[in-house]
Amino acid sequence: MTAPGRVRPLPAALLVTALMAYPFVDRWLHAQTVHAVTDAMIYVLLALGLNIVVGYAGLLDLGYAAFFAIGAYTMGLLNSPVLGSPLYGHAWSFWVIIWIAALVSACLGVVIGAPTLRVRGDYLAIITLAFGEIIPVAIRNLGDITIDLGGWRPVERLNLTGGENGVNPVGRPHLPGVNFDTDFIPWYFLILAIGAGSLWAMNRMRHSRLGRAWMAIREDETAADCTGVNPVKTKLLAFGLGASFAGFAGSFYAAKLQAITPGAFEFNVSIMLLCMVVLGGMGSLKGVILGGMLITLFDRILLAQMTFLIRAVGRSLGITALASVDLTLWRWFFFGLGLVVIMLIRPEGLAGRRVRPPAADVDEGEETLALVAAPPRPRAEAIPGWLREPGASAAAPTGRPVLDVRGLTRRFGGLLAVSEVDLVIPPRGIVGLIGPNGAGKTTFFNLVTGLLRSDRGEIFLDGESLVGLRPHAIVGRGVARTFQSIRLFQNMSVLDNVLVGEHCRLRASVAGAVFRPPVVVAEEARARARAREMLAFVGLHDRDEELAKNLAYGDQRRLEIARALASEPRLLLLDEPTAGMNPRETDTLTELIGLLREEIGLAILLIEHHMEVVMSISDRITVLDYGTRIAEGTPAEIRRNAKVIEAYLGKGYEEELVSG
């Protein structure tokens, strides 16, 4: 089994040889394509950076060219005599400034990212577009600032950016014995080195704790938050790191071109980069490189050659309309068409992972399916050892309740969704939460897990207050949950889903993810081993690499529980875990819940409509109706409670239970 992200040696060696030999072959053939190829590689690098934001984190950035501009202008202004920069003219200037440019771009990425954190996906896209528009306008206008306040001019003709004329010249890099002045080959190798380094770093990030967090955010931000991923930090890292690559690309571009103007960084550029990412396949490094190369090839060579060809045909056939065609005018039309066509026929892009139709669990006969997909019965021996480790999860034997909720209240407008609800779960306790639809059960869950803010009331976990904490922080404290309608990270593998569950227990930083010191390697290996054990426990072994969305319904339910368990909770909240399951699967799951309590001492709060399940495994049951607690007691007490029978169970329930 090869580690993910590892490449096979032979094709890799061939590729490297080809890339190294190419400029010399080009010179030998007098093809003179190195210059164009170098430029193309700048755009591929940009597309790769954009891919972090769009492909990994799922944040549609329509203003990525702004970061390109910032990188280019950082290099341009710091390494140019135009504004009298003291850094200009030294042998080391370029090599230092390229890092400054990446840093400035990353900071700007965070600055632009910050306000977008609160908004939805499509609004975010528009905000990035707006920033992408503002930056070139600002660069243009800041080249000539005059403030006129009724004749008084505190600032007159101040030039901060070179304005419409741009910046020219820009200092070149210097290396002893290398000719950057007249030869294109050193530039080719420089961008090749920057690109290879970037690719290496990106690939490592992709297969790390951080990469999984990005994809979890992309798939389902709320679920990610409730699985222990900090969405704010994760998104800002995507914006910042994504932008830093544009900083490298921009500073290289400025130095190579020797002149920059604001026109080179407009909306069109952002869209062309988006085209590359979308065509290749969002989230796939190989795909984006392929997409980038195809689009540049199309743009630079194919359009011109086709024009030539069509004109020749037109001339020979005597059709003047054809003879005067200029396809390069159609350039942007084709980019637009490309976006539409790819989205319509292959939204996952050229290299995207083809998604199989969901496993057959719809029209097939329920009975046969239950036989085929009968889940293995959970076994106590299969419980991952690490869940049992002292301190890993089980409550310290203090006798203090694991969860202690007092007077919890939440109002939606005029509706009291949850009103003055008290609820206590003792260590190793299983508490059932029942009530009619709309009684406030899920709202209660959302309050405890921090998805909703309570208006009033206290929530203590082992004596620590959870009020005011964000969901991911609450997961960190030891509360995990599942959702009523399954919320897996659909387009991530089964194994990765569980690994996201472990996210808040792992420590690898960005630098750790890229440089992989032994600590990180060991941590990652342990995390994977644990995830596999967890999958084996819930009966999903051998399904590691499958996409979560391809699992059958019952398997998805169990995967969601595995993901929740992976965060090593002290308290597990299950929202209708047996909904939609057949009797066989329901039994298995009930056994599994019982095992979790007995073997690892987990406290469990359970919303459930299957009365047999609730009554058989709960120690105590709380009943909600119209947001208030109408009863609390042992299953036997609840069964006889007149209020509960009226509001929820219905008359005759008891006889039904006895006879059935």
Added chain:
Amino acid sequence: MDWHEVLIQQTVNGITRGAVFALIALGYTMVYGIIGLINFAHGDVFMLGLFISLAYFALLGMTTTLQGWHLVTVLPLVFVATMLTTGVINVTIDRVAYRPLRNAFRLAPLITAIGVSFMLENLTLIWRGPAPIAYPDLFPSVDILRDWLGIDSLLFITTKDVLVLGVTIPLMVALQYFVTRTRWGKAMRATAQDKETALAMGIDVEKTIILTFFIGGALAGAAGLIQGLYYNIGMWWMGYQAGLRAFTAAVLGGIGNMPGAALGGLLIGFLSAWSDQYISARWTNALVFAILILVLVFRPQGLLGERVPDKA
């Protein structure tokens, strides 16, 4: 001109500009309300409205200022024809580029919308060439204060300003009536609220969506025609900028909210006219975009919209 005359003049300019933004903004807001899509190509439908109306006028041989009965026959005819055409174009865009993606991941239709926008702009570029196109001065321009009322003022308010309001206000009133008082309007509101339930209640959701795109496109076409008659110039790239300003207007007013779109349009009209005068036209775009960002971040429900609680 005195400072107050300048202010009044720029405010009048703001109203006419704002009326055009409002017409475009209505299309954004209706489509967003009903299928939750930022129809990025909408601004380009507006631009097409200008060029298509120009083509219709040319077809009817109208190249100079319309006089007498031409004014009351040709002008309404071209209005109707343009609105029908752009309405059909907008519906076609939806059928081809958005409808197949109703169940795709959320950003997919936005990406195709951007693609469509590029296609429309560049088709126009190829059709009419890269240079700005002169739109003949077809609507008679009379200085109302001086020539009709005999007031000696430097203020310049013409029959064209009246035309803009004379078209946009009735259109908006009619739309408001249609949406709040008719059966189809009710279907639109129901679909915007909850597509599944509307479907269950026997509303033909797809037909309602078609209707929405048609109305939005028709309004954008009318806006394009007015723009041409008022400013006498058309550019292939104007849809992008006007579209973004109109979208800002829709967001400012509260996206999904039709009176909000009208209000937002007016406000953006004033702001851009005042910014051109008092700051600098070079900065107006940046100002409008800054407003867009601030509204989206701090008050995404806009001025008149209601806050929709997130569903967990």
